[in-house]
Amino acid sequence: xxxxxxxxxxxxxxxxxxxxxxxxxxxxxxxxxxxxxxxxxxxxxxxxxxxxxxxxxxxxxxxxxxxxxxxxxxxxxxxxxxxxxxxxxxxxxxxxxxxxxxxxxxxxxxxxxxxxxxxxxxxxxxxxxxxxxxxxxxxxxxxxxxxxxxxxxxxxxxxxxxxxxxxxxxxxxxxxxxxxxxxxxxxxxxxxxxxxxxxxxxxxxxxxxxxxxxxxxxxxxxxxxxxxxxxxxxxxxxxxxxxxxxxxxxxxxxxxxxxxxxxxxxxxxxxxxxxxxxxxxxxxxxxxxxxxxxxxxxxxxxxxxxxxxxxxxxxxxxxxxxxxxxxxxxxxxxxxxxxxxxxxxxxxxxxxxxxxxxxxxxxxxxxxxxxxxxxxxxxxxxxxxxxxxxxxxxxxx
Amino acid sequence: xxxxxxxxxxxxxxxxxxxxxxxxxxxxxxxxxxxxxxxxxxxxxxxxxxxxxxxxxxxxxxxxxxxxxxxxxxxxxxxxxxxxxxxxxxxxxxxxxxxxxxxxxxxxxxxxxxxxxxxxxxxxxxxxxxxxxxxxxxxxxxxxxxxxxxxxxxxxx
Amino acid sequence: xxxxxxxxxxxxxxxxxxxxxxxxxxxxxxxxxxxxxxxxxxxxxxxxxxxxxxxxxxxxxxxxxxxxxxxxxxxxxxxxxxxxxxxxxxxxxxxxxxxxxxxxxxxxxxxxxxxxxxxxxxxxxxxxxxxxxxxxxxxxxxxxxxxxxxxxxxxxxxxxxxxxxxxxxxxxxxxxxxxxxxxxxxxxxxxxxxxxxxxxxxxxxxxxxxxxxxxxxxxxxxxxxxxxxxxxxxxxxxxxxxxx
Numbered sequence: 001x002x003x004x005x006x007x008x009x010x011x012x013x014x015x016x017x018x019x020x021x022x023x024x025x026x027x028x029x030x031x032x033x034x035x036x037x038x039x040x041x042x043x044x045x046x047x048x049x050x051x052x053x054x055x056x057x058x059x060x061x062x063x064x065x066x067x068x069x070x071x072x073x074x075x076x077x078x079x080x081x082x083x084x085x086x087x088x089x090x091x092x093x094x095x096x097x098x099x100x101x102x103x104x105x106x107x108x109x110x111x112x113x114x115x116x117x118x119x120x121x122x123x124x125x126x127x128x129x130x131x132x133x134x135x136x137x138x139x140x141x142x143x144x145x146x147x148x149x150x151x152x153x154x155x156x157x158x159x160x161x162x163x164x165x166x167x168x169x170x171x172x173x174x175x176x177x178x179x180x181x182x183x184x185x186x187x188x189x190x191x192x193x194x195x196x197x198x199x200x201x202x203x204x205x206x207x208x209x210x211x212x213x214x215x216x217x218x219x220x221x222x223x224x225x226x227x228x229x230x231x232x233x234x235x236x237x238x239x240x241x242x243x244x245x246x247x248x249x250x251x252x253x254x255x256x257x258x259x260x261x262x263x264x265x266x267x268x269x270x271x272x273x274x275x276x277x278x279x280x281x282x283x284x285x286x287x288x289x290x291x292x293x294x295x296x297x298x299x300x301x302x303x304x305x306x307x308x309x310x311x312x313x314x315x316x317x318x319x320x321x322x323x324x325x326x327x328x329x330x331x332x333x334x335x336x337x338x339x340x341x342x343x344x345x346x347x348x349x350x351x352x353x354x355x356x357x358x359x360x361x362x363x364x365x366x367x368x369x370x371x372x373x374x375x376x377x378x379x380x381x382x383x384x385x386x387x388x389x390x391x392x393x394x395x396x397x
Numbered sequence: 398x399x400x401x402x403x404x405x406x407x408x409x410x411x412x413x414x415x416x417x418x419x420x421x422x423x424x425x426x427x428x429x430x431x432x433x434x435x436x437x438x439x440x441x442x443x444x445x446x447x448x449x450x451x452x453x454x455x456x457x458x459x460x461x462x463x464x465x466x467x468x469x470x471x472x473x474x475x476x477x478x479x480x481x482x483x484x485x486x487x488x489x490x491x492x493x494x495x496x497x498x499x500x501x502x503x504x505x506x507x508x509x510x511x512x513x514x515x516x517x518x519x520x521x522x523x524x525x526x527x528x529x530x531x532x533x534x535x536x537x538x539x540x541x542x543x544x545x546x547x548x549x550x551x552x553x554x
Numbered sequence: 555x556x557x558x559x560x561x562x563x564x565x566x567x568x569x570x571x572x573x574x575x576x577x578x579x580x581x582x583x584x585x586x587x588x589x590x591x592x593x594x595x596x597x598x599x600x601x602x603x604x605x606x607x608x609x610x611x612x613x614x615x616x617x618x619x620x621x622x623x624x625x626x627x628x629x630x631x632x633x634x635x636x637x638x639x640x641x642x643x644x645x646x647x648x649x650x651x652x653x654x655x656x657x658x659x660x661x662x663x664x665x666x667x668x669x670x671x672x673x674x675x676x677x678x679x680x681x682x683x684x685x686x687x688x689x690x691x692x693x694x695x696x697x698x699x700x701x702x703x704x705x706x707x708x709x710x711x712x713x714x715x716x717x718x719x720x721x722x723x724x725x726x727x728x729x730x731x732x733x734x735x736x737x738x739x740x741x742x743x744x745x746x747x748x749x750x751x752x753x754x755x756x757x758x759x760x761x762x763x764x765x766x767x768x769x770x771x772x773x774x775x776x777x778x779x780x781x782x783x784x785x786x787x788x789x790x791x792x793x794x795x796x797x798x
Contacts, residue, residue, distance in 0.1 A: 006644035008669070008716025009625045015707035015720060075705015075725030082685040082704060084421070085429045088438055093708050094684035105414065117406070140413065142406035149403040156407060183782055184678055184714035263641070337716055338798050340644055430702075436590075439689035443699035444590075450735035453617045454744045483609055483750040487616050512607045512750055516656040518631050518664035519605045523751070 005341025014333045014345050017353035019069040021329045022361055024175045024197065025204070025322055026066045029365075031172035032205010033059040034108070034164060039235065041161045047231035053115065053378035054216065055209045060108050061369035062208075067100060069361050073353060092178045103171045107164040113138070114157040116376050118145045134375070172201040179328060186261035187332040192250045199243035204321040206236045207314040212369070214311060220379070226303050230296075233310050237293040240317065244286050247324075264339035272334050272342060277327045285320015289313035454482050455492035463495065467544055474545030484508060484543070505537040588738050593693040594760040595732055596787030597743075598769065599668050601794070603753035606631060606666035611651040613748035617733065624719040625649040626730040627670040627745055634663040634796045642796040667790075667797050668754065670745070671696060671717040671730035672778060675785030679709035679718060679729075688727065694759075694787060695734050700726045714782050732756075759787070 003012055037055035039045040071077045087094035113120075121143045124135035173194035179185075180193025210232045217224050254262065269277055292313040296306055330345050348354035435441025457480040461468045464481070471477055482488055484503060491498045515525040532540070542548055606629055614620060614627045629650030633643040643662075647654065654666075673696050680688050680696060687703040690696050698709075703726035710718045710727060721728040733743035737756060741747070746754045757766035769775070769791075776793040777786035790797075 006630075006646070009623075009628050009646055009649045010710075010719040011716050013720075015710040070706075073706075075707075075720065076703065079685075079702070079704045081428070082687075082702065085425055086433055086438070086686050088684055088686045090681045091684040091708070092682060093706065096684070105417075110410070113410070140406060140409040142409055144403065144406060146403060148399060149406065152404050152407065178708075182678075182682070182712055184712055260640070333711075337714055338644065340641070340798075433686070436692055437689055438686040440686075440699050440702055443689075443697065443702065444691055444734075446699075446701070447697050447731055447734045448738045450618075450731075452733075452736050452739075452741060452744075454613060454736075454741075454747045456736070456741040456747055458741075478752050479750045480747050482613075483748045487613070487744075511609075511653055512605055514653075514656070516606065516654060517659035518633070518654065518656075518666055520602055520665075523605055 003341060003343050005336070006338060007336035007341040007343055008338060011333075011336050012343050014330065014343070016329055016333060017073060018326075018330075018347060018355065018358045019073040019353050019361070021322075021325045022069045022358050023066065023073075024172075024329070025325045026062050026069070026362075026365070027172055027175055028197070028201035028204045028321065028325070029208050030059045030063045030066060030103075030205065031168040031198070031201040032203065032207075033062070033209050034168045034205070035202050036206050036209050036232070036235070038161045038165050038168075041158060042165065045231065047227050048235075050225045050228045051209055051213045051232065053376075054213055054373075055205075056108065056112050056115070057372045057376065057378055058209055058212055058365075058369055059205075060112060061365040061372055063100075063104055063108060064368055065361060065365045068364070069358070070096075072357060072361075092174075092181045095174065096178075099167075099171055099174055103164075103167050107160060107167050111157055111160045111164060112376070114153045114160065117153055118150060119376065121145045169198050173198045179332070184337055185332050186259070187265055187335070188328065190250060192246060193328075196243065196246045196250065199239055199246060200321050200324055202239040203236065203243050203317055206232060206239060207317040207321075210236065210310060211314045211318070214307065214314075216373070222379075224303075224307065226306070229307070229310060233293055233296065233306075233313070236314070236317065237290070237297065240286070240290055240293065244290065247286075261339050264335050264342075268331065268335050268342060272344070273327055273331050276323050277331065281320055281323035281327055285316055285323050289316040289320065292316075452489050453487040455487075455489040457481050459492045460488065471544045475547050476544060503543075505543060506535070509537045509541075509543075587740065590692040592760060593737075593758050594787075595694045595737060596673060596757045596759055596766075596789065597670065597732070597746075598755040598757050598766060598775075598789050598791065599670075600753045600755070600791040601665055601667060602792040603751045604629070604666040604668055605751055605753070606650060606654045607750065608650045608653045609748040609750060610668060610745035610754060611649050613744040614730075615651070617736075617744035618731070620728075621721060621723060624721070624728070626717075626728070627668065629654075630667045630669060632663075632665055632667055632794065632797060633657070633660075634794065635661070636663070639796050663794070665794065667793075668745075669715065669717070669778075670788060671732070672715055672784065672786035672788040673730075673732055675787060676783065678712040678714065678782070678784055682708045682712040684708065688729075691734070695732045695737075696729070697731055697734060698727050698729060700724055700728070703727055714779050714784065757789075 033055045036048065037052050037059065040048050040052045071080060074080055083094060083097040087097065117139075120135050120138045122145070124132060124139050124143070127135060176194035176197030179188040179197075180190050182188045210229070213232075214224060214229070254265070289312075292309050295301075296309055301309070333343075334345065335342050350356045430440050430442070432441035432443075433439065436444070457468075460481040467481075471479075485500050488500055491500055510526075510528045513524060513526055515527050519525055537543070537546075608629060610627055611625065611629060614625075615622075618626060620626050627649075628646055630644050630646045631650070631654050635643075645654070650666075657664075673690075673694060675690070675694065677690060677696050680690055683689075684706060685702065685704060686699075688696065688698045688709055700721075705720065705725045705727065707720055707727065710720060713729075718727055718729045720726075733741070733745075736743055742756045743754075746756050755766070758764045759766065766789075770789065773791050774793075775789045775791050777789060778793075779798065780786075
């Protein structure tokens with residue numbers, strides 16, 4: 001079952017491992033979470049306000065982890081700074097360092113800082129010891145939180161968000177381009193790839209924020225804002241529908257064109273990728289959550305039932321998008337570029353590029369997010385009275 | 398005036414970011430290898446470093462310097478185009494130090510069939526034999542002088 | 555004293571060896587006769603001459619210390635059934651290093667195809683390198699700078715011919731250098747040196763006296779995967795349409 005048919009002899013071993021699956025998955029979560037956050041700010045979708053700050057912090061937590069799987073994968077991690085020293089103009093990968101830095105520093109950190117500046121200044125006055133030192137440093141020596149200064153922040157934050165949306169699309173569309181521009185590989189080479197990556201990123205990011213919002217609210221023993229939850233779920237449904245249509249368009253196009261690589265790729269999808277592509281990605285990870293989310297739109301359901309459905313659909317969407325990344329990255333290396341044979345991906349466990357580091361990297365953003373919420377609490381202070389929350393929840397029913 | 402005061406913290410951010418950019422530019426100037434960009438977007442020295450590798454095959458010109466007798470014999474026969482190291486293997490070590498590094502004697506029964514064993518994928522005009530039928534067990538040079546393999550045959554036919 | 559010619563020469567050996575040492579040493583710019591701008595290297599692979607002996611594969615491995623299991627050059631055996639031309643049966647046991655055990659022809663067309671880096675003029679592999687660790691030299695050879703390579707393996711993905719691999723020892727991308735250390739000293743490549751039938755010929759497209767020009771004019775010569783527009787400079791004589 002190892003190698004079947006004929007592969008060029010250097011192709012037996014996959015060049016890109018599970019870590020390269022994790023990387024676009026994580027950047028996808030970043031881009032998606034940010035776009036959800038910007039819904040409130042730029043498109044004035046007031047209902048998602050409760051998740052605005054949480055979505056920003058989620059994006060930051062995942063963005064901080066995003067380069068780690070790449071770093072771990074490199075043969076010479078100590079040379080990665082060369083990407084900044086001598087970026088190669090014609091390489092689709094060379095700009096990664098700059099796109100990443102731009103998105104991290106010019107968009108996310110800046111937007112979070114502007115949004116939290118009032119809280120930071122207040123915290124720097126209220127806290128003691130090392131925490132105070134941190135907040136003092138974060139104020140950059142300015143404690144001006146007059147109404148005028150906050151209005152400036154609001155305005156600047158708006159501009160950053162407006163710049164941030166194309167940046168988020170760039171960050172992830174760019175990851176899609178890294179694959180979509182490889183003309184040697186027909187499984188990847190497609191102008192739709194960046195677009196599919198963007199929409200799948202939005203799906204995964206929105207699903208992640210939805211789940212994190214439900215989880216944190218449950219941990220903090222607060223009531224969920226059902227209007228917010230319903231709105232997020234609706235956006236999840238819309239983006240998911242677009243994402244699925246695009247992927248199906250790509251698939252139908254390939255089947256209908258049936259060019260020289262088709263026989264090879266078709267065989268692969270029906271054998272080695274059957275479980276991960278057809279069963280997990282399409283049936284369980286896409287059609288099922290789409291049906292669940294669609295059901296809520298059609299049938300009137302109680303709050304508890306909706307919550308359960310959202311939790312279920314969100315988790316399935318995360319699984320489905322992960323499977324999509326897997327099928328792109330790993331699937332694209334299972335067949336020979338001679339189109340005459342297939343190899344197998346041997347996933348090791350506790351090696352540098354094995355399953356264990358992949359799982360740890362996937363979990364790492366969660367403790368970082370926990371730390372961030374301690375440092376910069378994303379919940380409004382007045383939330384101290386849960387009565388008001390409950391009323392809002394009841395009203396939306 | 399008030400406007401200026403209220404936007405002052407933005408200037409502080411800009412200053413921090415500006416310092417970051419300056420630090421980056423300085424670091425970049427210090428760290429990019431000297432020869433980078435000499436011929437194109439790469440380290441120019443890499444070309445010379447690649448060229449510095451030592452050959453393992455001496456090349457037939459080097460062989461012919463000393464073994465001109467064999468070269469002359471070979472030139473007259475069907476193996477004229479076969480370079481020495483095709484059969485004798487890499488001999489740069491021998492060329493560097495002919496006194497102490499001696500090429501191994503070749504086991505022709507195994508060596509010759511690499512090329513001359515019949516194989517349907519070989520060009521039909523290429524001389525091929527079935528090693529199980531064509532005098533099995535005998536070293537090829539019993540009949541065929543390797544440097545001019547058809548000489549012996551032509552004398553007998 | 556009855557000295558043979560060879561024994562005579564042995565006495566002169568220190569001089570010969572010194573000449574050989576001088577030949578081996580140093581970089582192209584120190585080789586006075588080598589000017590990078592005066593060459594444009596390629597290779598001619600003649601399918602009608604290849605006998606699948608595997609000499610080139612072994613020679614390459616010995617010359618360049620290629621790690622076992624990876625190949626800078628390899629030989630494929632094609633077996634094509636006339637009713638299924640686009641889907642030939644191909645094998646390359648150990649890259650053809652130890653030759654090919656004969657299989658009864660069974661009514662199929664059979665032939666050998668040597669493979670190697672095509673030293674593309676518009677190479678997809680150098681295009682994608684994020685840092686400029688792989689590049690095409692002014693004389694048309696695609697090289698990897700192993701002191702600068704990150705080991706991201708994007709170039710391996712981008713090569714349509716499967717000619718690159720990840721060296722598990724140096725942790726960098728690796729490929730055929732067209733024996734750059736030899737051709738810059740006036741030698742031919744190790745694979746050409748070891749090829750017994752002349753199925754491999756190093757060619758210099760910038761040299762007007764290179765017989766390649768006449769050959770290209772008078773033969774049916776093709777490159778692999780021409781539709782990918784890689785500007786491949788490894789030319790195949792007598793290339794069957796089923797080869798990919």
